[in-house]
Amino acid sequence: MTSPVCTLDLARMRRDRIAKLRAAMADVSVDTLLLCGQSNVSYATGARVPASDHLRASWWRAVAVVTRDDPWPHLYTEFPEGAAAELPDDHIHRAVEVEAGDGARDVVAELPGGLLALDDAPFPLWQALGGREVVDASFVLGPAKLTKTPDELECIRQAQAINERAMRTARATARPGALATDCSGAFLRTVAELGATSNTVDPVFQVMPRSVGTGPYSVTGDVVFPLPTQPRQLAAGDVLWIDSGINLHGYASDFGATWIIGNEATAIERAQFDDWRGIVDRVLAVTRPGATGADLASAAGYRNGRRPWLPYFYLAHGIGTDPAEMPLIGTDRGTEFDASIVLQPGMVLVLEPVIWDDGAGGHRSEEIVAVTEDGYLWLSSRAELDGPKA
Amino acid sequence: MSAPGLHEALLAMERNDVDALVLGREANARAVCGANRLWLAGTRAFAPGCVVVRSEQSVHLLANSDAGFEGFPRDHLYPITWNPEQLLASLDAIPGLTEARTVGVDGMSPGMSALLRMLLPHARFVDAGPTLTDLWSRQSPEKVAAVREAARVACNGLAAMAAFLRDGVRARVLRGICAERFAALAVTTPAFEAVAAPIDGGASTWLPPERLLSAGESVALRAGALLDGWEASLARTYVVGEPSIEQAPPEGWDETLARCRPGTFVGQLRDLEAVVYGVGRGVEPYDDRVQLRSGMVCALELHRGDRLHQDTLLVTDGAPTILTSDE
Numbered sequence: 001m002t003s004p005v006c007t008l009d010l011a012r013m014r015r016d017r018i019a020k021l022r023a024a025m026a027d028v029s030v031d032t033l034l035l036c037g038q039s040n041v042s043y044a045t046g047a048r049v050p051a052s053d054h055l056r057a058s059w060w061r062a063v064a065v066v067t068r069d070d071p072w073p074h075l076y077t078e079f080p081e082g083a084a085a086e087l088p089d090d091h092i093h094r095a096v097e098v099e100a101g102d103g104a105r106d107v108v109a110e111l112p113g114g115l116l117a118l119d120d121a122p123f124p125l126w127q128a129l130g131g132r133e134v135v136d137a138s139f140v141l142g143p144a145k146l147t148k149t150p151d152e153l154e155c156i157r158q159a160q161a162i163n164e165r166a167m168r169t170a171r172a173t174a175r176p177g178a179l180a181t182d183c184s185g186a187f188l189r190t191v192a193e194l195g196a197t198s199n200t201v202d203p204v205f206q207v208m209p210r211s212v213g214t215g216p217y218s219v220t221g222d223v224v225f226p227l228p229t230q231p232r233q234l235a236a237g238d239v240l241w242i243d244s245g246i247n248l249h250g251y252a253s254d255f256g257a258t259w260i261i262g263n264e265a266t267a268i269e270r271a272q273f274d275d276w277r278g279i280v281d282r283v284l285a286v287t288r289p290g291a292t293g294a295d296l297a298s299a300a301g302y303r304n305g306r307r308p309w310l311p312y313f314y315l316a317h318g319i320g321t322d323p324a325e326m327p328l329i330g331t332d333r334g335t336e337f338d339a340s341i342v343l344q345p346g347m348v349l350v351l352e353p354v355i356w357d358d359g360a361g362g363h364r365s366e367e368i369v370a371v372t373e374d375g376y377l378w379l380s381s382r383a384e385l386d387g388p389k390a
Numbered sequence: 391m392s393a394p395g396l397h398e399a400l401l402a403m404e405r406n407d408v409d410a411l412v413l414g415r416e417a418n419a420r421a422v423c424g425a426n427r428l429w430l431a432g433t434r435a436f437a438p439g440c441v442v443v444r445s446e447q448s449v450h451l452l453a454n455s456d457a458g459f460e461g462f463p464r465d466h467l468y469p470i471t472w473n474p475e476q477l478l479a480s481l482d483a484i485p486g487l488t489e490a491r492t493v494g495v496d497g498m499s500p501g502m503s504a505l506l507r508m509l510l511p512h513a514r515f516v517d518a519g520p521t522l523t524d525l526w527s528r529q530s531p532e533k534v535a536a537v538r539e540a541a542r543v544a545c546n547g548l549a550a551m552a553a554f555l556r557d558g559v560r561a562r563v564l565r566g567i568c569a570e571r572f573a574a575l576a577v578t579t580p581a582f583e584a585v586a587a588p589i590d591g592g593a594s595t596w597l598p599p600e601r602l603l604s605a606g607e608s609v610a611l612r613a614g615a616l617l618d619g620w621e622a623s624l625a626r627t628y629v630v631g632e633p634s635i636e637q638a639p640p641e642g643w644d645e646t647l648a649r650c651r652p653g654t655f656v657g658q659l660r661d662l663e664a665v666v667y668g669v670g671r672g673v674e675p676y677d678d679r680v681q682l683r684s685g686m687v688c689a690l691e692l693h694r695g696d697r698l699h700q701d702t703l704l705v706t707d708g709a710p711t712i713l714t715s716d717e
Binding site: 036037038039048049050051052053054055056057058059061079080081082099100117118119120121122123124126127134135136137138179181182184185186188189190191192193195196198199200201202203204216217218219220222224226227228229230231247312313314323328331332333334 | 416417430434436455464467499566569573577578579582583594596667672673674675
């Protein structure tokens with residue numbers, strides 16, 4: 001169990017985010033921020049939209065406009081009841097159809113002058129902007145989102161606690177003879193009961209091969225993960241890798257674990273977990289303000305001549321209104337990129353080393369910490385081998 | 391080896407004079423190659439996750455494995471990367487892409503625009519929308535069969551919610567009941583998260599309040615399933631009780647339903663206050679000028695007073711076939 005970071009105050013959290021956005025806009029001389037990506041709209045306004053498949057979500061998208069001289073963002077939404085309570089009525093507008101030419105042109109016509117930053121546009125909106133100079137909103141969003149306020153950290157901690165509690169129920173379902181999708185059902189039912197705002201990813205309960213060669217085809221030659229959960233019957237001795245994410249008040253969570261079905265863990269499986277824990281502990285030993293991403297990767301070291309994480313992902317990633325955001329450490333952008341990441345208080349790290357012994361399978365879990373003034377604090381429980389159990 | 395949907399996509403590209411498609415939206419990728427990658431809720435920033443090249447009659451997909459869509463040509467998969475240079479190299483290696491002159495895209499961002507300009511300095515970028523609309527509007531027995539299967543799952547989920555709907559239950563608990571029932575049918579992906587929403591005045595029937603539902607009130611139940619990447623959804627109104635009782639559709643439903651026949655414009659249905667959109671590999675948004683044709687699959691919703699009703703329909707030459715029927 002983790003301890004609360006603070007007493008959660010959602011209105012304060014949203015006010016602080018807007019202040020950070022406006023400060024970041026001033027830093028890069030952006031006058032207007034036009035946001036269409038739903039996690040970014042959620043960051044800027046706190047607005048909720050129903051959780052849905054990608055295209056439906058695009059069609060339903062809410063749009064936010066932030067200007068430097070207005071303390072409130074403008075929100076355009078099909079779902080005004082999802083707007084933050086404190087947002088003034090004159091800043092909540094009917095949805096605009098940025099997916100269609102006419103709607104997109106209307107939005108562009110209303111935009112104030114000056115330098116415009118945009119995150120992600122449906123193509124008709126991009127077309128409607130014509131020749132106008134537009135910079136990528138990541139120049140504003142990146143610095144604002146990089147560090148979290150105590151309220152944001154508390155939101156992530158609470159989201160993670162719901163995720164972990166629901167996984168206890170799912171773990172009890174994962175018995176020989178059950179289908180992997182039964183675990184999905186138990187998990188999804190429980191997160192809703194526990195008060196999650198929504199589910200964000202098809203929860204992964206993947207039966208892992210012992211070697212890459214006997215598993216699913218791999219483009220990179222590395223073990224393949226994560227794959228959509230199949231209605232596959234679980235058997236004693238199966239090793240499952242788990243990955244799930246839920247949303248609470250706009251914040252993501254990220255649970256990762258390795259389960260062993262039916263049997264006690266073997267000596268190899270216990271040794272792999274010990275190795276995994278050792279890597280996390282070495283990384284945490286250097287986790288403090290001023291350390292770089294390269295320092296963390298270096299602390300994780302090598303195992304049998306290889307970096308101990310999935311080469312197509314990372315050793316660690318941030319989390320916030322997006323399930324994976326900066327800082328990304330250990331990606332294929334290389335050491336120079338890792339070295340450019342300097343830890344600051346308020347950054348969040350989801351640590352996901354992976355142990356793989358081809359022929360004997362492997363271990364993957366995840367743990368989440370936030371960087372503090374003098375080290376780190378826990379936003380997740382510590383990973384357990386084959387846990388958490390009810 | 392060919393990917394499901396590719397042949398039809400290439401024909402639609404030819405009709406719309408598009409040389410290549412660079413697609414970021416999951417449903418669009420599903421539509422042109424049938425791939426089911428891991429489902430994520432919500433929008434994502436535009437990125438080239440699926441590329442169709444007309445001259446090569448080929449589709450390329452960003453994925454580290456063909457697991458779940460075996461049969462897709464493995465040498466047409468390009469791996470997950472966080473490195474823009476690596477992404478550029480993967481795209482540059484796609485035969486025929488850099489020769490494309492008209493490239494349809496389903497999104498854009500300033501960063502991605504700069505990257506694609508580097509790759510395709512002479513190409514003209516256009517909206518992939520018309521090509522996709524063309525693709526969606528084609529009759530497809532495969533689509534009808536797949537949506538029918540998804541409809542069975544959606545109906546089942548809604549029935550599970552209805553059986554659990556009683557005095558004192560919280561709306562989000564019913565959302566979980568629906569997801570659990572879907573999973574019991576081996577479906578772990580929704581078209582949208584199920585909704586149980588009290589119908590009170592102007593409040594939304596999509597984002598329910600946190601309060602408990604109480605006996606005697608009208609509640610809209612909505613369920614939508616995504617089965618192998620095909621969507622179907624429905625909504626019904628119940629009055630909460632022991633048991634809760636399903637209500638007849640609102641006044642005007644039968645007349646509106648009867649208008650769902652070849653030749654009717656979507657705008658005419660919207661004039662009757664109906665919500666109408668296409669259904670297939672997810673939502674297929676229609677504009678008012680879309681004219682219904684036999685073989686099209688669409689959602690029809692009507693909300694009047696304390697009754698809300700929605701079905702997924704197949705337009706035929708006669709009366710529409712309701713795919714989300716309770717039988």
